[in-house]
Amino acid sequence: MNIQSVSRETMQGRLIRYNELIPCKSAFIDAHTPNSDKKDNFCIIGPGVAENPNQHVHLRLPHGYNIGAAGQPPHITNSLHSHFSAEVFMVFSGTWRIFWGAQGQHEAVVKPGEVVNVPTNMFRGFQNIGDDYGMMFTVLGGDDCGGGVVWAPQVLEAAQDHGLVLLEDGTLIDTKAGETIPAGHQPVQPMSAQEVARFDEYSVAEMLARFVCTTEQLRPELGTRLGNAGLGTEYVRHHIIGPTGQSGTPVILQDDQAGFNLYGIAAVPGQGTSVTVRGEQEVWHVSRGQWRLSWGQQGEQGSLEMGAGDVISIPAGVPKRLENIGPEDGFCFNVVNGVQADEAQIL
Ligand SMILES: [Fe+2]
Numbered sequence: 410m411n412i413q414s415v416s417r418e419t420m421q422g423r424l425i426r427y428n429e430l431i432p433c434k435s436a437f438i439d440a441h442t443p444n445s446d447k448k449d450n451f452c453i454i455g456p457g458v459a460e461n462p463n464q465h466v467h468l469r470l471p472h473g474y475n476i477g478a479a480g481q482p483p484h485i486t487n488s489l490h491s492h493f494s495a496e497v498f499m500v501f502s503g504t505w506r507i508f509w510g511a512q513g514q515h516e517a518v519v520k521p522g523e524v525v526n527v528p529t530n531m532f533r534g535f536q537n538i539g540d541d542y543g544m545m546f547t548v549l550g551g552d553d554c555g556g557g558v559v560w561a562p563q564v565l566e567a568a569q570d571h572g573l574v575l576l577e578d579g580t581l582i583d584t585k586a587g588e589t590i591p592a593g594h595q596p597v598q599p600m601s602a603q604e605v606a607r608f609d610e611y612s613v614a615e616m617l618a619r620f621v622c623t624t625e626q627l628r629p630e631l632g633t634r635l636g637n638a639g640l641g642t643e644y645v646r647h648h649i650i651g652p653t654g655q656s657g658t659p660v661i662l663q664d665d666q667a668g669f670n671l672y673g674i675a676a677v678p679g680q681g682t683s684v685t686v687r688g689e690q691e692v693w694h695v696s697r698g699q700w701r702l703s704w705g706q707q708g709e710q711g712s713l714e715m716g717a718g719d720v721i722s723i724p725a726g727v728p729k730r731l732e733n734i735g736p737e738d739g740f741c742f743n744v745v746n747g748v749q750a751d752e753a754q755i756l
Pocket residue numbers: 490492496
């Protein structure tokens with residue numbers, strides 16, 4: 410593997426801080442519909458899927474997937490839609506009701522630290538059912554997310570009453586803001602009942618068994634701790650989404666829809682990962698705790714601190730280590746592209 414060195418500027422340019430996230434308030438067709446308004450949509454890494462061209466993208470580098478986030482005040486709902494590629498929710502804060510099916514008739518409740526890998530070709534939506542503003546970070550498969558979002562017909566019909574029109578090229582027109590449909594463009598028509606019937610339905614039991622990872626289901630790979638406590642490198646890695654590999658079966662077995670691996674890394678205060686390097690870039694997202702990321706084989710090239718909600722993309726070939734420097738147990742998510750991703754090399 411080619412070991413790369415990287416400057417502090419480059420690393421800082423690939424770090425997106427939670428408190429600097431820039432939301433789009435009208436990313437999608439349901440942005441004006443009562444109880445679906447007041448949503449924040451964030452495009453953090455990758456080209457993104459928002460329908461609003463004014464959406465800010467923090468790091469526009471292709472990774473083979475897109476990292477985003479949904480932020481919603483209590484009771485606010487993201488309406489029923491389907492994706493052509495995997496949509497993974499990593500609950501960051503709040504309590505969420507995920508619902509699915511053509512009428513959203515099935516549901517499950519998830520809390521911080523839990524993961525849902527929603528299958529393609531199925532209508533899904535989500536509601537913050539907690540008392541405070543809540544956030545879920547997302548991973549969407551593919552650089553172009555398979556080409557966008559398909560809305561359930563009732564969502565498009567409700568939006569018409571509130572001035573938003575979605576065009577067939579994916580652009581959102583806000584007629585209440587004075588925008589007009591450009592000549593030669595057609596609004597997306599709500600699909601027929603026959604078309605809706607082609608979408609998949611999964612029972613609650615099936616979803617929970619195959620596509621959800623609760624905190625109770627998290628289990629360390631190989632059933633052991635990795636590293637060496639005396640060296641401060643004792644940590645636990647969980648394979649949350651991926652194929653069966655050397656380290657056993659992940660909690661959510663890759664059904665070849667996602668196209669990426671998701672790991673969860675836990676460390677107690679004062680402990681952290683070994684120095685590892687991968688042949689391709691990877692994303693880290695701090696779910697809990699205060700961490701120091703240092704890079705270089707001895708950490709000599711630089712370091713920065715990351716707190717809950719921060720996201721960073723680490724370039725290929727850069728040796729790095731993450732250490733829990735806070736007073737509480739820490740947990741990070743790690744996204745690696747490719748169904749058969751190379752295992753990280755421990756240096
Ligand atoms: Fe979605």
